[in-house]
Each structure stands twice: as structure tokens, then as C-alpha cells.
Amino acid sequence: MASKKTNQNKVTPEDANSRRDFIKKSGLFTALALTPPSLVMASEKKWDEKIAEYLETVPLSIEVNGTKHNLNIEPRTTLLDLLREQLQLTGTKKGCDHGQCGACTVHVNGTRILSCLSLATMQQNAQVTTIEGLSKGKKLHPMQEAFIKHDGFQCGYCTPGQIMSGIACIKEGHANSREEISEYMSGNICRCGAYHNIVDAITEVKEGGKEI
Amino acid sequence: MKNFQIIKALSSSSAITGKAKDNSTMFIAGGTNLVDLMKKNVVAPDKLVDINGLDLKKIAFLKGKVSIGALAKNSQVAEDASIKEKYPLLALALAAGASQQIRHMATVGGNMLQKTRCSYFYNTDMPCNKRVPKSGCGAIGGSNRMHAVFGTSDSCIAVHPSDMCVALAALDAKVLVEGPKGKREIDFTDFHRLPGNTPEKDNKLDERELITSVEIPENNFTKNVHYLKVRDRTSYAFALVSVAVALDIKNNTINDVRLAMGGVAHKPWRLTETEKFLKGKTISADLFKQAGDLSMKGARGYGGNDFKLTLGENAVTEALTIAASK
Numbered sequence: 001m002a003s004k005k006t007n008q009n010k011v012t013p014e015d016a017n018s019r020r021d022f023i024k025k026s027g028l029f030t031a032l033a034l035t036p037p038s039l040v041m042a043s044e045k046k047w048d049e050k051i052a053e054y055l056e057t058v059p060l061s062i063e064v065n066g067t068k069h070n071l072n073i074e075p076r077t078t079l080l081d082l083l084r085e086q087l088q089l090t091g092t093k094k095g096c097d098h099g100q101c102g103a104c105t106v107h108v109n110g111t112r113i114l115s116c117l118s119l120a121t122m123q124q125n126a127q128v129t130t131i132e133g134l135s136k137g138k139k140l141h142p143m144q145e146a147f148i149k150h151d152g153f154q155c156g157y158c159t160p161g162q163i164m165s166g167i168a169c170i171k172e173g174h175a176n177s178r179e180e181i182s183e184y185m186s187g188n189i190c191r192c193g194a195y196h197n198i199v200d201a202i203t204e205v206k207e208g209g210k211e212i
Numbered sequence: 213m214k215n216f217q218i219i220k221a222l223s224s225s226s227a228i229t230g231k232a233k234d235n236s237t238m239f240i241a242g243g244t245n246l247v248d249l250m251k252k253n254v255v256a257p258d259k260l261v262d263i264n265g266l267d268l269k270k271i272a273f274l275k276g277k278v279s280i281g282a283l284a285k286n287s288q289v290a291e292d293a294s295i296k297e298k299y300p301l302l303a304l305a306l307a308a309g310a311s312q313q314i315r316h317m318a319t320v321g322g323n324m325l326q327k328t329r330c331s332y333f334y335n336t337d338m339p340c341n342k343r344v345p346k347s348g349c350g351a352i353g354g355s356n357r358m359h360a361v362f363g364t365s366d367s368c369i370a371v372h373p374s375d376m377c378v379a380l381a382a383l384d385a386k387v388l389v390e391g392p393k394g395k396r397e398i399d400f401t402d403f404h405r406l407p408g409n410t411p412e413k414d415n416k417l418d419e420r421e422l423i424t425s426v427e428i429p430e431n432n433f434t435k436n437v438h439y440l441k442v443r444d445r446t447s448y449a450f451a452l453v454s455v456a457v458a459l460d461i462k463n464n465t466i467n468d469v470r471l472a473m474g475g476v477a478h479k480p481w482r483l484t485e486t487e488k489f490l491k492g493k494t495i496s497a498d499l500f501k502q503a504g505d506l507s508m509k510g511a512r513g514y515g516g517n518d519f520k521l522t523l524g525e526n527a528v529t530e531a532l533t534i535a536a537s538k
Binding site: 056058074075076078097098099102105111112113114117118119121122165168169172174182183184186187188 | 213214215216217218240243244247248250251252260262264310311312313314316317446447448
């Protein structure tokens with residue numbers, strides 16, 4: 001195997017910070033720089049960082065579990081990171097962060113998607129439902145109850161994604177047999193191997209006919 | 213991921229105007245491949261042009277053809293009742309790709325433009341002529357179990373990973389694109405290219421061209437069709453080898469046939485010689501065995517993927533047998 005290293009695609013810290021530095025140097029700070037006492041005070045309070053941050057962000061209006069949020073986010077923020085890091089909704093899990101495991105599955109406008117591969121800025125005015133949005137007060141969602149009853153998990157890390165996907169699987173009309181459920185749940189990996197019980201849980205909710 | 217600017221295009225012309233001539237600007241649709249590539253620093257654009265606001269999501273059944281908008285979601289096409297009825301091979305291939313969550317996000321145009329999953333392309337510490345021209349190919353002489361056996365070059369042995377594209381290549385689709393110089397059509401089988409000395413170019417799109425739709429002519433392939441996908445697990449894995457078969461059978465005779473393979477080349481691999489061989493012949497197990505053998509003529513293994521030569525023969529025979537029995 002050839003061992004030649006090719007780092008031409010790597011982003012150096014200099015590249016990543018250059019725009020912020022540019023904004024800092026060329027923005028409001030040029031004006032502030034004319035008044036040295038202000039500059040000292042601004043520097044102490046890290047205003048330069050804050051101004052740069054503000055200028056690098058984009059506005060986002062998004063509804064999560066029925067609550068509207070008006071935020072400013074970096075364009076590179078994924079929906080998953082927005083939920084977990086900015087809205088403190090840590091029920092949605094980061095598994096692989098590359099669209100291979102399904103742990104980050106949420107519903108956007110009623111459709112299940114992978115929040116790790118979705119840029120939050122592209123979900124302008126979207127309605128997002130996460131695992132935290134399923135229960136009604138203390139009453140669990142039928143799928144949550146079924147997962148408990150059928151032992152549809154062991155470590156529990158994939159469970160929020162499995163439950164969000166399981167609900168969508170039924171709503172899409174893809175839960176008509178065990179084989180069909182397995183196929184349409186294949187984007188959700190469970191390394192504890194609770195698949196059999198997960199299919200049991202989904203089958204029961206489907207056949208129970210409760211509103212989901 | 214490096215931070216970037218993002219602008220939302222409201223028309224295809226503004227999207228094209230908003231895109232620079234090089235990879236410093238990229239279009240983003242579903243983002244399922246691009247966001248992943250950006251996280252791994254395989255690509256690092258300064259600006260993204262979000263094209264999701266464009267009116268390119270419709271599936272329209274026109275006289276003699278269907279037109280599928282470039283922004284139609286993979287699941288939307290796979291589950292469209294009329295697509296299932298008139299173009300079942302396409303629906304089968306789409307349903308075999310990725311997971312339902314990804315199919316809900318991924319678009320038809322994006323599926324065509326997805327990058328190879330060659331591990332050397334994805335690992336920025338490794339040489340890869342596709343990612344960094346002239347840096348070498350790690351897969352030749354390296355780990356190449358997933359790699360190509362047709363149309364390879366000394367520069368690149370990567371495969372195109374799409375399932376949908378294998379069906380579209382078989383069904384004589386056309387790609388409609390729009391760019392600064394106007395609109396043009398490209399035959400689907402000409403859209404993706406072989407690596408040659410420039411593996412960094414996956415297809416024949418110019419830098420600022422945008423795919424607007426895909427058209428498939430009407431055909432008689434509504435019954436005896438099959439998409440056989442051989443992979444390491446039953447679902448949610450890329451193909452080792454896949455075969456798209458469409459047969460038009462009359463009185464046990466093959467009136468017309470379309471055949472294409474996935475997982476074997478830098479582009480969906482249409483089997484025109486096997487098609488010619490099969491046309492007009494009476495169906496038999498022996499015929500399908502011969503067709504399988506013929507299909508892999510000229511294939512070349514690279515060590516780790518030698519098994520594809522036999523697997524390919526068997527997969528073509530199996531896919532033909534299943535399609536004929538439907």
C-alpha cells in the first residue's frame with residue numbers, strides 16, 4: 001500500500017479562523033480601535049469574540065416539540081447538535097454522526113430523518129419532534145410503553161432513534177409483517193441485538209391500533 | 213467541519229449564478245452525502261447554495277415518458293404508485309438503497325452525484341487520485357474488496373455506489389441539466405464517466421451545471437423485472453454486486469431486454485452485449501447461465517475483489533431467472 005500522506009484536504013486552524021480574524025479586524029473593531037479606552041474595555045469583555053460570532057451566524061426559526069425557537073446558529077450546525085448542544089434536548093443520541101446508525105432519528109414535518117446529516121439552517125420553520133416530545137405529560141407514548149413491555153433495548157443508547165423510527169415505520173404503512181418491519185427499520189442499528197423485541201414492540205403497536 | 217456561508221437559491225438561474233466555477237461553492241440538496249463528506253474534510257466548500265427551494269420536486273407522467281424532478285426524494289419516487297406500476301425496476305432499485313430515513317432526505321439528483329464510498333477516498337490521510345489528483349491510488353495493491361472490475365485505470369478502481377443509477381442506466385433514461393450556457397440533455401449511460409487519468413471527475417457535468425430532472429421513456433418492462441443486490445448484510449449496505457434486469461417476454465421468448473450492473477465499475481455498467489445475446493432467444497436455465505458468463509467477459513480483479521468475477525456471473529444468471537419467473 002502506498003504510504004504517501006496527502007493532507008491537502010485538511011483544514012488548518014489558520015484557514016478555519018481566518019474569516020473570524022478578518023471580521024474582527026475589519027468590522028466594528030476598526031471604529032473601536034480609534035478610541036483606545038473602549039478597545040481595552042471591549043477586549044476585557046470579549047466583545048470582539050461576540051461580534052465575530054454574531055456576524056458568522058444565520059438566523060433560524062424552528063419549532064421543536066411544540067415550542068418555537070428563534071436562534072442564531074453557525075451554518076455548519078447540524079440539527080442533531082442544535083438539539084443537543086443548544087436546546088439541551090439530549091434524548092436524541094449521537095451514535096456514529098455519519099448517517100450509519102440511526103440513533104439520531106427525529107421527525108421533521110412528520111417525516112423521519114437523520115438529524116446528524118441535516119444542517120439546521122436548512123430546517124427553517126420546520127416542526128421537529130424528538131423523543132422528548134412523544135409523551136403527553138406523564139403518559140408515555142404507546143411505542144415507549146411497548147418498548148418497555150417487550151424489553152426492546154438493553155443499553156438503551158439506540159432506543160430514542162428506534163422509537164422515532166418505529167412510529168414512522170407504522171405511519172408510513174411499512175409495518176405489515178415482521179420482514180417488512182425489519183427492512184424498514186434497517187437504518188437503526190442496535191449493537192445489543194434487541195432486534196427481535198423491537199419488532200415485537202412495533203408489531204404490537206401496529207396491531208393495537210392506538211393513535212400514534 | 214469548516215464553517216461556511218450558505219445561500220438559498222430561489223430559481224435555477226440564481227442557483228447557477230450563485231455557484232463559483234470550482235469546488236469552493238457547492239450545491240446542497242438532501243445533504244446526506246455532502247454533509248458527511250464535509251464532516252470528514254473530504255470536501256471543504258466555502259459556500260453552499262441550498263437548492264431545496266427550487267420547483268424541481270415533481271414526478272410528471274407525460275406523453276411517452278416520465279419526468280422526475282431532480283429534487284424528488286428517493287422515497288417519494290420509490291413509493292409513487294404510478295412509478296411502481298410503470299417503472300417497477302426503478303422503484304425496486306431505490307428501495308434497495310440506503311435506509312428509509314436517508315431515502316426521505318436524499319434527492320434523485322443528489323443520488324446521481326454521490327461520491328464513491330472507497331475507503332481511500334474517504335480517508336484524508338491516504339493517497340487518492342480522485343480526492344487529490346496525482347497523489348496515487350491506495351486501493352490498487354491495497355484493500356479493494358468493494359472495488360471495480362470493469363473500466364478501471366491505473367489511477368482509480370473506485371465504484372459508483374448508487375442503486376437507483378443502475379436502474380436508470382438500464383431504462384435508457386436521460387439527464388436534463390441547466391447551466392450558464394443554457395439547457396442540455398445527456399444520455400444516462402453517458403452521464404457518469406470512467407476514471408481514466410482524471411478520476412477526480414465523476415461525471416460529465418460542467419462545474420456550474422445543475423441537474424433539473426431525469427426522464428425515462430415509456431417501455432414494456434412492467435412485469436418481468438428484478439433488482440438483485442448482493443451485499444454483506446440483508447439491508448442497509450452498499451452493493452458488492454447488483455444487477456438490474458428488465459425483460460419483455462412473449463411466448464417464452466425474450467422480445468426485449470435491459471441489463472445493467474452496479475458495484476462493478478466507476479459508473480453504472482450497462483451490459484449491451486448480453487442484451488444482444490438474449491434478444492429473440494427462448495428462455496432456459498442454460499441461456500441464463502450463458503448470459504451470466506458472457507456478462508463478466510473482460511472483467512479484471514485486483515486481489516481483494518477477485519470474487520466479483522464469479523459472483524457477477526452468478527448474480528446475472530440469478531437476476532434473469534427471478535425476473536423471468538415473475
